[in-house]
Amino acid sequence: MRAILRVERLTKRFGGVHAVRECSFEVRQGSITGLIGPNGSGKTTVFNLITGMIPADDGRVIFAGQPIERLPRWERAHRGLARTFQITRLFREMTVLENVVAPLSRFSWRALAQSAVSGPERRRAMELLDFVGLSQLAHRKAGELSYGQQKLVEFAQVLMQEPKLILLDEPAGGVNPAMIDRLAGLVRELNRRGTTFLVVEHNMPMVMSLCDPVIVLARGSKIAEGSPKEVQNNPAVLDAYLGD
Amino acid sequence: MKAHSTAAAPAGNAGPRAVRGARWAAAAVVLGLALLAALPALGINQYYQNMLLLTFLFCVLGCGWNIMAGYAGYVSLGQSAFLGIGAYTAAILAVRWHLSPFLVAPLGGLVAAVFALAVGLVVLRTRGHSFVIITIALLFILQIVALNWPQLTNGSTGITLPLPPFKKPWQTAPFYWYMLALAALSVWLSAWIRRTKFGMGLIAIREDEDKAGIIGINTTLYKITAFMASVFFTGIAGGVYAYYLTFIDPIGMFNILLSVQTVLVTMLGGRGTVWGPVLGAFVLEPLNETSYAYFGSNQSHLVVFGLAMMLIVLFLPRGIIPTVGDWWAARTAAARGADGSAQAAAAAGTAPGAGAAGPRAAAAAVGEEDSA
Numbered sequence: 001m002r003a004i005l006r007v008e009r010l011t012k013r014f015g016g017v018h019a020v021r022e023c024s025f026e027v028r029q030g031s032i033t034g035l036i037g038p039n040g041s042g043k044t045t046v047f048n049l050i051t052g053m054i055p056a057d058d059g060r061v062i063f064a065g066q067p068i069e070r071l072p073r074w075e076r077a078h079r080g081l082a083r084t085f086q087i088t089r090l091f092r093e094m095t096v097l098e099n100v101v102a103p104l105s106r107f108s109w110r111a112l113a114q115s116a117v118s119g120p121e122r123r124r125a126m127e128l129l130d131f132v133g134l135s136q137l138a139h140r141k142a143g144e145l146s147y148g149q150q151k152l153v154e155f156a157q158v159l160m161q162e163p164k165l166i167l168l169d170e171p172a173g174g175v176n177p178a179m180i181d182r183l184a185g186l187v188r189e190l191n192r193r194g195t196t197f198l199v200v201e202h203n204m205p206m207v208m209s210l211c212d213p214v215i216v217l218a219r220g221s222k223i224a225e226g227s228p229k230e231v232q233n234n235p236a237v238l239d240a241y242l243g244d
Numbered sequence: 245m246k247a248h249s250t251a252a253a254p255a256g257n258a259g260p261r262a263v264r265g266a267r268w269a270a271a272a273v274v275l276g277l278a279l280l281a282a283l284p285a286l287g288i289n290q291y292y293q294n295m296l297l298l299t300f301l302f303c304v305l306g307c308g309w310n311i312m313a314g315y316a317g318y319v320s321l322g323q324s325a326f327l328g329i330g331a332y333t334a335a336i337l338a339v340r341w342h343l344s345p346f347l348v349a350p351l352g353g354l355v356a357a358v359f360a361l362a363v364g365l366v367v368l369r370t371r372g373h374s375f376v377i378i379t380i381a382l383l384f385i386l387q388i389v390a391l392n393w394p395q396l397t398n399g400s401t402g403i404t405l406p407l408p409p410f411k412k413p414w415q416t417a418p419f420y421w422y423m424l425a426l427a428a429l430s431v432w433l434s435a436w437i438r439r440t441k442f443g444m445g446l447i448a449i450r451e452d453e454d455k456a457g458i459i460g461i462n463t464t465l466y467k468i469t470a471f472m473a474s475v476f477f478t479g480i481a482g483g484v485y486a487y488y489l490t491f492i493d494p495i496g497m498f499n500i501l502l503s504v505q506t507v508l509v510t511m512l513g514g515r516g517t518v519w520g521p522v523l524g525a526f527v528l529e530p531l532n533e534t535s536y537a538y539f540g541s542n543q544s545h546l547v548v549f550g551l552a553m554m555l556i557v558l559f560l561p562r563g564i565i566p567t568v569g570d571w572w573a574a575r576t577a578a579a580r581g582a583d584g585s586a587q588a589a590a591a592a593g594t595a596p597g598a599g600a601a602g603p604r605a606a607a608a609a610v611g612e613e614d615s616a
Contacts, residue, residue, distance in 0.1 A: 051458055077460035091451040094444075102448050103459035104441075116444040161460060 003062075004029040004165050004196050010049055010059035012042075012220075019045040021220035022059070027165065032187060032197040034211030034228075036204075038241050042220040043200045044086060047167050051083050052076050064164060078106050080164035086173060086200075088150045092143030096134065096153050099142050100125040103161045121160075128156040132186065148179045155186065165196045172203040184210050208232070216240065280424055284417035297420050297488070299529040300427040304481040305506040306513070306521025307430035311474040313507075314516035315443060316467055317450030318368075322379030324502035325386050326356040326475035330482025331497045332390065335403040338487075345405055346422065349483025356479025357472040364468035371453050383498055390494035402493030405486060419488040423481065427522075430477045435518045437473065446470055450516075501546075505532070508549060512556050514563030523564055528552065 003026040012020040020042040027033045035043050049056045050063075052073035061069040068076050082103075090099050101121050104111070117125075129135040132152040137145060142153060151171065158166055168187070172180045184206060187197055201207045207214060208228040216224040216231055218240035224231055231237055284293060305323050313319045330352030338345040359382075367378045390397045397403065410418055437443040445466045448456040457463050486492045505528065513524030531552070535545040560567055 053454060053458070072462070072464075073454075073457040074460050074462045077458060083458060085455075089452050089455045091448050091455070093451055094447065098444060102444055102456075102461070104445075104461055106460075107462055107465075112440060112442040112445070114441050115439055116441050157459065 002029055006062040008060040011057045013057055018220050023221045025215050025222050027198050032191050032211050034207045034214035035200045037217035041217040047169055082158045082161045082163035083167035084154050086169040088154045090142040090150055095139050096142050097138040100156045100160055105161050128159050132156045148175050168199045172206050284420055293420055295533045297423050299525045300423040302509050302525035302529050303427035303522050304430045304477050306509040306525055307434045308474040308478045309506045310510050310521050311470050315446040316470050318375045320379035321503045322383045323506040324499055325383040326478045327482040328497035329356045329359055330479030331486035331492050334483025335405050335486050335492055345483050345487035349480045352483040353476045353479035356475040360471045360475045364471045368467040369464055387494045387498035405490050422484045426477050426481050438518055514565030517565045520563050520565050
């Protein structure tokens with residue numbers, strides 16, 4: 001199977017600290033790939049580098065066959081890359097519906113002049129809110145929702161971009177178990193329809209049931225990769241989590 | 245802001261009551277405009293005509309500033325720099341080409357927009373506070389340039405514009421109407437932007453600029469476009485204002501006090517709302533004139549500004565329109581609660597019910613999408 005995302009020797013230093021060090025890995029098209037590692041191993045930094053939140057010091061990011069490491073973040077989004085955040089980030093003063101229609105999958109001057117919430121986009125957004133089970137809250141302010149509900153809104157927002165690859169940063173963090181099951185169900189459903197996922201997650205049962213393969217980072221580089229079973233039994237992984 | 249974001253959302257499924265409300269609002273605006281336009285013909289005296297003209301000027305400045313500061317969240321202290329650019333453009337061209345400043349005033353708007361583009365290309369590529377500093381710097385740099393480039397600007401001597409040809413009692417009415425039209429266009433532009441995807445993108449930038457970029461919004465282009473839109477009518481108003489004064493000089497035209505007053509006007513009315521700057525202008529400008537009238541033409545109106553600023557920050561940090569809007573919403577919600585109407589109960593019930601009903605609704609939705 002071909003790789004939708006290839007990270008090559010990605011490097012990022014903060015002062016003297018190597019947050020990400022010559023990190024290389026691939027995400028197979030159509031997979032739900034897990035990205036795990038102890039705290040401070042550079043998982044979120046890798047996400048930030050891939051999506052262009054921060055510039056890389058060195059290395060390449062190849063997405064759908066094209067280098068994207070020099071593109072601004074909106075260009076990367078237009079190419080089909082989307083992400084959620086560890087701490088959900090919504091436009092709190094906007095309504096839930098406005099949040100979901102806000103993403104743009106391409107740029108055009110004409111689209112800018114269109115009504116903010118209208119037409120097919122509005123319908124699509126309502127469908128997505130239905131999909132995550134929040135259509136009753138469409139006209140509430142996003143900031144008024146519970147944390148779990150905000151996560152679902154962010155999920156719908158990401159889907160509005162019709163991305164090829166979705167990076168999920170701790171989707172289960174701070175969410176109750178019922179909601180975790182629901183999120184995992186949505187991810188599987190979307191994956192079945194062709195969306196690829198790269199998931200950073202600390203909740204090991206979720207990672208082990210959802211992801212295959214699993215990539216393990218430690219100190220900013222990949223130390224292991226394989227099926228959940230293989231990774232669990234890998235001595236280097238145990239060492240990274242429990243060692244030093 | 246609040247009132248408008250909620251008003252924008254349900255527009256698609258707006259009931260007949262909302263449609264009727266919008267029609268009444270539109271009718272009120274047209275009526276108000278017609279009334280203001282008729283005032284010179286009704287023989288309003290010069291003092292009030294001048295006061296209203298300056299009020300319109302502050303509507304133009306405030307609505308412009310609001311696009312950048314209210315929608316996109318980028319506060320500038322240089323709005324009056326673009327008034328000066330427009331004034332000087334119109335004055336210089338009118339004198340050289342022997343044309344009416346009224347005719348060349350729109351070019352002042354274009355020149356102001358080009359300046360905004362140049363400044364924006366430098367400073368709006370990044371985020372944060374450099375914008376406010378750069379806009380103050382722009383104001384003072386332009387003042388220094390105007391003082392020290394006599395070949396172009398006549399330096400500190402200033403430029404005397406052609407005398408207006410209008411005869412009594414219509415001496416100042418054309419200025420009044422021109423400024424009124426610019427104020428109306430400024431409100432229209434601001435309202436239009438607020439309704440569009442462009443406006444929603446600006447608000448996304450204000451709320452969380454990094455996130456806006458991540459979901460595909462070209463933040464740099466949005467900000468630069470917004471900056472240009474925010475100074476265009478201000479530039480035109482500069483030409484009209486210069487003609488009205490018939491004399492301009494660098495100190496009067498690149499005046500930071502006008503920028504401060506622009507900020508004040510918008511903050512008072514409600515930053516980020518369409519009508520906030522208008523309301524603010526209609527409150528503050530008359531207050532300003534009154535303080536001149538009472539205390540004379542010394543610096544005492546500055547004390548009035550200072551007090552007004554303090555009171556706004558302390559008691560109305562979000563401005564009149566959002567505060568009153570919230571109060572009204574709370575009041576009607578309370579009234580509905582007191583009615584105990586089924587509708588209110590149902591509306592309140594959706595919030596806690598959502599979590600429980602969610603998974604089933606989601607499952608149903610998935611099924612639907614698959615079959616579609």
